[in-house]
Amino acid sequence: MYDYLVVGSGLYGAVFAHEAKMHGKNVLVVDKRSNIAGNIYTENIEGINVHKYGAHIFHTNNKMVWDYVNRFVEFNRFTNSPIANYKGELYSLPFNMYTFNKMWGVVTPEEAAAKIEEQRKEISSEPRNLEEQAISLVGRDIYEKLIKGYTEKQWGRDCKDLPSFIIKRLPVRLTFDNNYFNALYQGIPIGGYTKLIANMLEGIEVRLNIDYLENKAELDALANKVVYTGPIDAYFDYKLGYLEYRSVRFENEILDQPNFQGNAAVNYTDRETPWTRIIEHKWFEFGKDESGNDIPKTIISREYSSEWKPGDEPYYPVNDEKNGNLYEKYKKLADAEENVIFGGRLGEYKYYDMDATVNAALNKCKECFE
Numbered sequence: 359m360y361d362y363l364v365v366g367s368g369l370y371g372a373v374f375a376h377e378a379k380m381h382g383k384n385v386l387v388v389d390k391r392s393n394i395a396g397n398i399y400t401e402n403i404e405g406i407n408v409h410k411y412g413a414h415i416f417h418t419n420n421k422m423v424w425d426y427v428n429r430f431v432e433f434n435r436f437t438n439s440p441i442a443n444y445k446g447e448l449y450s451l452p453f454n455m456y457t458f459n460k461m462w463g464v465v466t467p468e469e470a471a472a473k474i475e476e477q478r479k480e481i482s483s484e485p486r487n488l489e490e491q492a493i494s495l496v497g498r499d500i501y502e503k504l505i506k507g508y509t510e511k512q513w514g515r516d517c518k519d520l521p522s523f524i525i526k527r528l529p530v531r532l533t534f535d536n537n538y539f540n541a542l543y544q545g546i547p548i549g550g551y552t553k554l555i556a557n558m559l560e561g562i563e564v565r566l567n568i569d570y571l572e573n574k575a576e577l578d579a580l581a582n583k584v585v586y587t588g589p590i591d592a593y594f595d596y597k598l599g600y601l602e603y604r605s606v607r608f609e610n611e612i613l614d615q616p617n618f619q620g621n622a623a624v625n626y627t628d629r630e631t632p633w634t635r636i637i638e639h640k641w642f643e644f645g646k647d648e649s650g651n652d653i654p655k656t657i658i659s660r661e662y663s664s665e666w667k668p669g670d671e672p673y674y675p676v677n678d679e680k681n682g683n684l685y686e687k688y689k690k691l692a693d694a695e696e697n698v699i700f701g702g703r704l705g706e707y708k709y710y711d712m713d714a715t716v717n718a719a720l721n722k723c724k725e726c727f728e
Contacts, residue, residue, distance in 0.1 A: 360386045360580055365570045366587030368396020369712055370702035372558040373719035374585050379562055381727040386580060387559060388568040393552070394559060396587075397673070398712070400550030404612060404655045405647035406640045407550035411671070412606055412661065413623060413637045414551060417541035418713030424543040426716060430557040433545035436642055439536040440623040440635075444503045451625065452538050453500060454531040461499055467532035473497070474530065491522035496530060507629035512663045513604065521678060546642045587702035589672055590688045598687050601707055602680075603672035609633075609660040616645070618656050633660040675707045699726075 361383040364371045371387060372394075378385045393399050397411040415438045418424050427433070442449040450456035458470040477497025485491035488509065492501045505528075506517055513520055529540070537544075547554045570577055571592060578584060586593055591601045622641035626633060637659045647653050666672050675681065685707040692700045701722060703710045710718065 359582065360384045362386070362583050362585055363388065363577055363581035364585045364587075365389075366396060366702065367391075367394040367555065367559065367564060367566075368587060368702060369398060369555070369715045370705070370719045371396070371585065371587045372555045373716055374699075374701065374723060375562050376558040377720065377723040377727065381723075383727075385562050387562055387564045388570055388577065389564070389566050390569040392566050394564060394566070395552045395555040397671075398551040398555070400552045402550065403657060405653045406655075406657050407643060408610070408639045408657055408659070409551070409637065409642070410608075412608070412659075412673070413642075414712060415539070415544065415546060415642075416712050417539040417544040418711075419540075419542050420713055420717060421543070423713045423716050423720075426720070427547075427554065431547040431549065431554045434548050434643060435544070436546045436622075436644075437536075437544060438538040438623070439621070440538055440625055441619075441621050442504050442508075442625045442627045443631075444507075444627045445630075447503070449504060450536055451504070452529045452531060452536075453496060453504070454536065455534045456536065457500070457504075461503070470532055474500075485522045487518050487522055488520035488524050489517040491525050492517070492528065495525070495528045504627050506627075507631075508625055508627040508634060510629055511632075511634050514663065514665050548643065549648060582697065584698045586698055586700050587705045589704040590685070590692060590700055590707055593698075593700070594688060594691055598691075599684060600668070601684055601688070602676040603666035603670075604674040604676060605664045605666040605670040606673050607662040607664055609662070611658050611660075613656050613658065615656060616652065616654055618658050633662050635661050637661065672704060675703070675709055677709065681707070 362378050362385045364375045364385060364387045367387050367389040375385045375387050398414045399410050400407040401410055415436065416427065416433065440451045442451050449460055455467065455470060458464050458473065462473050464470045464473055474497050477499060478494055480498060481490050481494035485494050492505050509517055570588065618638050619636060621638065623635055623637055625635045639657050640653055645653055699722060700706060701719060702715060
């Protein structure tokens, strides 16, 4: 008999399983995929650690979380500095002095601030939708070139039809700082995320290619408690209806050249380009293999945002009022399940950054083991 059955070997499940084992618990981890690590799974192809389910950059201001993940694997000092491509014009993200100089030819922070202030005045009343909210924050030029098309592709809806609260704030930097995240600690695990999860799960029994929901009764019988990190609505067989997600489709290409775009991430911000961004994976580890040699080839992934439907991989919860209300109903059902812990992005229907996922799992472990 196991003390805990952990469903899902992603970040939340792996942290919980590791801590349970450290506290002397007997743990079984099951995952329906043929690999561990959930959506942070990386696969080494041509010497490049490919982020198979989209780019993941660990960033946090929480020293405890940073020290925790660094116990399992060393992180490099990758800094996220994405580029925006608007119909062949290249801009720095986040919006900073390089962006404003390219957009308007301004040179000083004072000139940039004045230009933004002048354009923000277009919206004088309370913003009624995402378009008005964005213009009220950064003005029309930046909205039209760097926000509108990208956001519409990401959500599959016109910005005028999206609620204003999706964009609460937009970072505007009147400096030449290209670091996208305001995070003290940032990096990528050297050797990829799969290595991080493998080290967390060392010495723990893991069974892959097991669909928990299809074998629920027999798996539940193996353990005293279940930690479930799958979709909360799927657990209850969607009996109250489906929660909505956005999904992402990837087109991967191995190219016989050393450098495709010169940066890990390039966002395509016009509506006409069908993909939202292109990731060039080698730059997450500075174009070097594990021996420190330059890698002669490169691998790119084009990302296409899509509406989720059953059978697709759920990525981003659609956190609007309708889905929020439905989640609360599912949460009531979940709270009534005495021997089941619902955790992680899908189990809690919440957009978690990786550091917040680790923190949430550690807090849950404190609750359970101390």
